[in-house]
Amino acid sequence: MKKILLLFITILNLGFLLAQNPANESSSYNPKDFYVSTFSPTAGNVYRSAKGIPGPMYWQNSSDYLIHATLSEKDTTVTGDVTITYTNNSPDQLEYLWLQLDQNIFKPDSRAVAVTRYPGDYAGVLGKTNGGYQIKNVTINQGEKSYSVQPIISDTRMQIRLNKAMQPKGDQVSIKMNFSFVIPRDGAARFGRQNTKDGVIYQIAQWYPRMCVYDDVVGWNTLPYVGLGEFYCDYGNYDYYITAPAEMIVYGSGDLQNPKDVLTAEEIKRLSEALKSDKTIAIIAADEVGKPAMRPTSKGNLAWHFKMNNTRDVAFAAGKGLIWDAARINLPSGRKALAMSCYPVESAGDTAWARSTEYLKASIEIYSEHFYEYPWNNAVSSAGITEGMEYPGMIFDHYKETNASLWFLISHEIGHNWYPMIVGSNERRYMWQDEGLNTYANYIANDIFNNGEYETDPSYFEKDFFGSRDYTQFMQYKDPLMTVSDAMDEEQHYQFYGKTAYGLNLLRTVIVGKERFDYAFRKYTEAWAFKHPTPYDFFHCINNATGEDLNWFWKEWFFTTWKLDQAVTALSYVDNDPSNGALITIENKGKMIMPVIVKVIEANGKSATIKLPVEIWQRGGKWVYKYASSTKVDQVILDPENVLPDVNRENNEWNKN
Incomplete structure (x- = not known):
């Protein structure tokens, strides 16, 4: 017992001395x-x-949508009705439901307006006077009963209080309502209207009331939409109709159900040819834009019917004067899909949107091979006012983009069909989990596309x-x-x-x-x-x-926002003899840690690069590495290829002089 006590006192004294003499006083690093x-x-x-x-026992709720909407050029509105079949797969009773009303961001009294700095209107919400939803006739079908409710609307959220709580594990309720909104010219850089010489291009998104997600992490996800944070949506099946002027072509997420009603026989034939072609096929060529022969009728309206299953959202684009082309997508399973682009004549050209379908096709094929096979049958790249935005099977890109910038934009936006359209993370809370993962995937594609055509082109900021x-x-x-x-x-x-x-x-x-x-x-x-x-x-x-x-x-x-600062601070030799090995002292002066990459160059011309694992920092911020030298060392370089985010490279080298 006495020996144990003495050992304990000795250890305490040693600990006190070490505390008084830290191994690396100049470092902010603490293991x-x-x-x-x-x-x-x-x-x-x-x-x-x-x-x-x-x-x-993982679960998630589902939301199926039946939507009828009309795009009116006369008053620049979208008007319609939506029926949502909501399934409660959770283990909880739900006495109320929450929906997202994204268009309400454009109301003059929205929370987004209140929290937007001036200047610096990132979401384009300031100065809007007639934005937001008009919601009417909200009815609930629950079991055999149907009843009207007065929803509680709070900014971009709407609560519906049920007469009877939804039961756990499979209970369903149907919600129906009418909605309308004025299409803003620039919808927070996510949708809007672009004037061109052949008419207006409409890119329409966040266009119907959507269910909020109820999950096992926070329950109802009701963070308001204020512009920067994007979306978090349930998965479900969509059946939707877009009624638009007959001169227009409507391009929607999912599969067109009634091509014979809204397309010409020649357009249907060309689409069939495109599904068999790896080269881009014109569905409507530049010299055919706006020609009466390219429409089944020029009078009144036509209703376009689309379906898309197992998706978290849908969007659409429309215009009277757009070039339309397409090509086959080859998927790893052998299944085929169709890549399509629609753009104005101002965007045509081999350095511009004439390559859009090529870019879209290649991106989907690369992501399908490396991450997960694209699950839907169609994908559309739409040119317009939007600088870059993504929806399932539909991306909106700016009509003036060209060359590497256009490639990277299309590759980025369609990449979002994997993160977060397939992998459905919460963009409202964790932007990095969709934007960051997707940007990482973009660079995988960038190295592969066309043998690295744009690999070293810095024209796009990313x-x-x-x-x-x-x-x-x-x-x-x-x-x-x-x-x-x-x-x-x-x-x-x-x-x-x-x-x-x-x-x-x-x-x-x-x-x-x-x-x-x-x-x-x-x-x-x-x-x-x-x-x-x-x-x-x-x-x-x-x-x-x-x-x-x-x-x-x-x-x-x-x-954290910690920084990395690795340094090589000293070099000596075992018993002062280089042939016995060199002792290289490395310090971690910042709070961040990383593995250490050390390049050693000897006087005899021999060089070696060694990678030390991050575990060298487990006990402190200083490490002595024994290098098996045979002659004197001329130079030691940390991170010789500059792959680490070291904020101070002046201390990354040791030279014998």
């Missing part, structure tokens, strides 16, 4: 930030496994994420990636794209390795296809499938 169990992804449960996949080598840009942001989307500084929100994508690329190329990370990323996509993952599900899944405890990375990269 306890990473290696004490204060941060860990949420524990698994029956709904969400600790493995990062849906648990054995290319600089991996192309500039100036990765310290991602360390300058003041908000962590886990910041709620609308709370992020407007001028810095692109870190959701760039910092996330760069971080995933670090995992793939430096920390984990391509083979294991690619496998894990695909497993995440497969596990959460048509489901609702949280960030913690992503963290769990990548940890498990790679076989790495990456919680240190998730913490620093997503929850």
Whole structure:
């Protein structure tokens, strides 16, 4: 007992001396930030496994839509009715329901208007005078009973209080209402109207009242729509009709059900040819735009009928004067789909939108091969006022884009059909989980497309994420990636794209390795296809499938704004003899940690590059690495290829002089 007491006192004294003489006083790094169990992804449960996949009792509710809408050019409105069949698969009773009314962002008294800085109207909501929904005749069908309700509308949310609570595990209710809204010219950079020489292009989205998601994480997801944060939607089947002037072509998400009613025989024939062609086929050529022969009638209106199953949303575009072309998409299973583009004559040309369908087809084929097969039969790239926005089977891109910029825009927006249209994350809360994952996927496609045609072209800003080598840009942001989307500084929100994508690329190329990370990323996509993952599900899944405890990375990269500063501070030799080995002292001066890549150049010309794992920082911010030298060392370089976001490269080299 006495010996144990003396040993205990000795240990206490040693601990006191170490505390008085820290190994690295100049460093802000503290290993306890990473290696004490204060941060860990949420524990698994029956709904969400600790493995990062849906648990054995995972559930999600579903929303099916039947919509009839009319696009009126006379008063620039969309008017219609929607019937929503809502299924409660949760284990809870639901006494009330919540819906999203996205168009209400454009009301003069909206919350978005109140929280928008001036100047700096990112969402284009200031100055609107006639925006927002008109909602009428809300009726509920519940069992054999039908009754009217007066909804409680609060900004972009609408609550419906039921006469009888929905029962758990499969109970259904039907909600029907009439709606209308004035189409804004620029709908928060997500939809709108573009004037062209051959008429107005309409890109229409967020156009019908949608159910809010009820999930096992927060219950009803009712964060208001204020512009920057995007959407979180249930999956379901859509059956919708768009009535528009007969001169118009309507391009919708999903499959057109009545082509003989709204297209000419020649257009139907050309679409059939396009489904067999890897080369772009003109459905309406430039010299045919606006010609009466390209429409079955020029009088009155036509109703376009579309269906799309297992989707979280639908959108459509329409115009009287658009070029229309298409080509076949070849999917890994052998199934074929159709890529289509519609654009004005102003956008035509081999350096512009004439390549849109080629870009769309290639992107879908690449993403299908590497991540998950595209599940629907059609995809449309629409030119118009929108600078870039995504919906299932439908993307809106700016009509003036050309060359690499257009390629990357189309690749990015259709990439969102994987994240978050297939993998249905919550964009309103976690923008990085869709924008960042998608931007990462874009760079995979960018390297592959046409043998890297645009691999080194920096003309689109996002290319600089991996192309500039100036990765310290991602360390300058003041908000962590886990910041709620609308709370992020407007001028810095692109870190959701760039910092996330760069971080995933670090995992793939430096920390984990391509083979294991690619496998894990695909497993995440497969596990959460048509489901609702949280960030913690992503963290769990990548940890498990790679076989790495990456919680240190998730913490620093997503929850902090810590910076990396690695330094080589000293070099000596064992027994002062280079042939016995060189002792290289490396310090971690910042709070962020990363593996260390060390290049050593000896006097005899021999060189070697060594990668030290992140675990060298488990006990402190200083590490001495013994390098098996045979002669004197001339130079030591940390991160010789500049792949890490080191904010101070002046201390990354040691030279004998």
